[in-house]
Amino acid sequence: MEITSKKAYHVPSWWNGTQFKDGPGGTMTVKVEKAGKISLSVTGGWEGETKFIVAKAKVKVDVNVAGEVGITVGHQYSRDVARGKYGHLQYGSWGYKVDWARYETSPDRCGKRKVRSGKATLPTTETGWRYWETNS
Numbered sequence: 001m002e003i004t005s006k007k008a009y010h011v012p013s014w015w016n017g018t019q020f021k022d023g024p025g026g027t028m029t030v031k032v033e034k035a036g037k038i039s040l041s042v043t044g045g046w047e048g049e050t051k052f053i054v055a056k057a058k059v060k061v062d063v064n065v066a067g068e069v070g071i072t073v074g075h076q077y078s079r080d081v082a083r084g085k086y087g088h089l090q091y092g093s094w095g096y097k098v099d100w101a102r103y104e105t106s107p108d109r110c111g112k113r114k115v116r117s118g119k120a121t122l123p124t125t126e127t128g129w130r131y132w133e134t135n136s
Contacts, residue, residue, distance in 0.1 A: 001102050012092040021086055032072070043118045053100055065095070069125055077128075091127070092123075
């Protein structure tokens with residue numbers, strides 16, 4: 001199992017009370033209002049393979065990678081929104097998108113051959129708000 005690429009990614013929570021929009025302009029103050037869990041997602045592998053992907057990512061990507069992260073109620077955040085703009089806040093985990101591949105030794109034992117590959121979205125134990133602005 002190898003992690004072949006990685007990219008930092010804010011893994012969003014998708015339940016009510018973790019995503020907000022406000023504006024135009026002003027200040028927005030938000031708070032996590034409902035607890036939940038953010039889990040990894042994997043394509044191209046079978047269910048039992050996910051533990052190997054997480055284990056390899058803990059070594060090669062970030063020690064804080066987890067298969068699942070619990071979100072608790074209460075994390076409050078305040079942010080000024082630019083005049084005429086709309087502010088968006090989404091709670092989630094500061095995780096990663098990775099590509100992975102599983103190899104086996106070639107029959108001549110001189111190389112390796114890819115048997116399976118896919119993508120994974122991996123949360124970490126680091127959670128927080130992601131902010132961005134739009135015109136509407």
